[in-house]
Amino acid sequence: MKFIQEFRDKELVQKLLGYIHAYHGPDVSFMEVCGGHTMAIRKFGIPSLLPSNVHLISGPGCPVCVTSQKYVDHALALSKLDDVIIATYGDLIRVPGSSTTLESRKSDGADIRMVYSTLEALSIARKNPAKKVIFLGIGFETTAPASAAALKTAKKENLPNFYLLSAHKVMPPAMAAIVDEEVQINGYLAPGHVSVITGSEIYNDISEKYNLPVVISGFEPLDIIQSIYMLLKQIETQNSHVEIQYKRVVKPEGNLKARAMLNEVFDFRDDWWRGLGVLPKSGFGISESYSKWDAEKHFEVEIEPTREPKGCICGEVLKGVKRPKECKLFGTVCTPANPVGTCMVSEEGACQASYRYE
Amino acid sequence: MEAGIQLLDEVQEGDYVLVHSGFALQVISEQEAQNMLEVIRELDEVAEEVHSQEMQKPPES
Numbered sequence: 530m531k532f533i534q535e536f537r538d539k540e541l542v543q544k545l546l547g548y549i550h551a552y553h554g555p556d557v558s559f560m561e562v563c564g565g566h567t568m569a570i571r572k573f574g575i576p577s578l579l580p581s582n583v584h585l586i587s588g589p590g591c592p593v594c595v596t597s598q599k600y601v602d603h604a605l606a607l608s609k610l611d612d613v614i615i616a617t618y619g620d621l622i623r624v625p626g627s628s629t630t631l632e633s634r635k636s637d638g639a640d641i642r643m644v645y646s647t648l649e650a651l652s653i654a655r656k657n658p659a660k661k662v663i664f665l666g667i668g669f670e671t672t673a674p675a676s677a678a679a680l681k682t683a684k685k686e687n688l689p690n691f692y693l694l695s696a697h698k699v700m701p702p703a704m705a706a707i708v709d710e711e712v713q714i715n716g717y718l719a720p721g722h723v724s725v726i727t728g729s730e731i732y733n734d735i736s737e738k739y740n741l742p743v744v745i746s747g748f749e750p751l752d753i754i755q756s757i758y759m760l761l762k763q764i765e766t767q768n769s770h771v772e773i774q775y776k777r778v779v780k781p782e783g784n785l786k787a788r789a790m791l792n793e794v795f796d797f798r799d800d801w802w803r804g805l806g807v808l809p810k811s812g813f814g815i816s817e818s819y820s821k822w823d824a825e826k827h828f829e830v831e832i833e834p835t836r837e838p839k840g841c842i843c844g845e846v847l848k849g850v851k852r853p854k855e856c857k858l859f860g861t862v863c864t865p866a867n868p869v870g871t872c873m874v875s876e877e878g879a880c881q882a883s884y885r886y887e
Numbered sequence: 888m889e890a891g892i893q894l895l896d897e898v899q900e901g902d903y904v905l906v907h908s909g910f911a912l913q914v915i916s917e918q919e920a921q922n923m924l925e926v927i928r929e930l931d932e933v934a935e936e937v938h939s940q941e942m943q944k945p946p947e948s
Contacts, residue, residue: 530917530920530921532903532915532920535920535924538924541924541927541928544927544930544931545927545930548930618908645908645909646890646891646908646909646910647908647909648889648891648909648910649909668908671907671908671912672907672908674894674910674912675891675894675907675908675909675910678891678893678894678910681893682893722905722907722912725905725907725912725913726912751927755923755927774923776916776919776922776923777915777916777917777919777920777923778905778912778913778915778916779913780913784894784895784912784913786894786895786896787894787912790894
């Protein structure tokens with residue numbers, strides 16, 4: 530088994546679609562909260578396969594999109610310090626800060642390096658002992674373990690010139706906030722890769738409190754369609770609970786080793802989300818025992834006042850209350866080549882997915 | 888492609904793993920993958936039964 534073609538089986542997809550089209554109840558909207566789902570759903574044209582009473586909407590699942598402009602401005606300020614190397618995942622480099630981008634700082638001569646993983650960032654630090662390497666850690670429970678592993682390595686090696694600027698976030702508070710803000714959804718297509726780490730139990734409270742079906746889904750067409758089928762079955766049988774569709778990698782308990790690392794390296798803290806504002810205990814700050822490698826604590830820089838782009842509705846798109854095409858800037862002023870807001874910058878953003886595939 | 892295996896305890900040569908941001912996050916279970924496909928293949932009878940029951944229901948007003 531190669532784990533890809535099997536999950537694009539036309540016959541099985543059509544079989545499930547047959548049952549989905551047999552749903553004749555009231556209109557339902559399912560929200561996905563994972564950038565990977567946003568992309569996969571648009572790329573495979575899933576909405577066009579569904580009956581007119583079953584809707585899919587994107588939520589706050591794109592890491593770059595929900596990250597605050599203040600964080601980007603913080604990174605930009607750090608890039609101006611002497612003897613500093615900024616190491617970052619590629620998708621953050623083009624995100625507009627209040628006055629510039631990391632990409633443009635790089636072309637002005639700042640030492641900003643795109644890395645594929647935190648392991649590369651550590652290696653840059655080892656090779657450049659006279660420099661201070663700051664890794665920009667963004668993303669949810671999926672990528673936070675990579676940052677945690679890096680800090681554990683830095684501690685073990687007593688690496689004095691590696692730092693993490695954490696904007697890592699956790700998903701459940703945002704999923705609860707969406708419902709609290711009365712965004713009309715009838716179920717969650719829960720994030721597959723977040724759940725590989727966390728397991729399925731983190732959604733129990735949301736499902737119980739709001740009587741909401743939750744299905745943890747994979748990323749191939751058959752995965753997504755089966756998950757929609759499972760959500761509809763929960764609605765039809767009026768039995769809301771948390772189910773795992775993506776069982777080939779998601780265990781109920783998640784990845785215990787990675788969870789232990791997150792517990793060791795991070796503490797929960799209140800954090801700001803584009804579209805949702807400050808949510809209690811929704812972010813990962815670096816714990817006291819790792820503060821030596823915390824860029825926030827080590828470097829004192831002045832961060833410029835935040836100026837959000839005018840006319841951009843990315844926040845409302847992330848909340849699921851507006852579609853990308855409802856934005857006046859969409860496709861004219863704001864394109865993937867010349868993005869105004871984060872939802873268009875990131876490949877995982879709803880605006881870019883909509884621009885590329887719809 | 889390289890991937891760190893620091894997040895996994897049990898991984899062996901020949902395993903398929905899910906890689907994200909340069910780290911293997913989990914070993915992919917072929918058994919669970921087969922089970923999932925089997926569930927959909929077997930859906931026929933069960934779902935058709937439910938479906939035919941639904942068809943017999945009077946239309947909702």
